[in-house]
Amino acid sequence: MSLNSHLQELRKKHEDLSKQVETESRAPGVDSIALTELKKRKLAIKQQIERLSASPVN
Numbered sequence: 001m002s003l004n005s006h007l008q009e010l011r012k013k014h015e016d017l018s019k020q021v022e023t024e025s026r027a028p029g030v031d032s033i034a035l036t037e038l039k040k041r042k043l044a045i046k047q048q049i050e051r052l053s054a055s056p057v058n
Contacts, residue, residue, distance in 0.1 A: 010049050017042040
């Protein structure tokens, strides 16, 4: 998998998690533990995208 396609896939996962977080936070009876886990996964993907975007291309 090329770097660009990997970054695209990570961005899609990040967007999907953003939608999930938004949906979960609006739901009645919010499961705060599940919401926190989604946010952690989203942040980890964001950090991975940033690392890969900043790395020099060989």
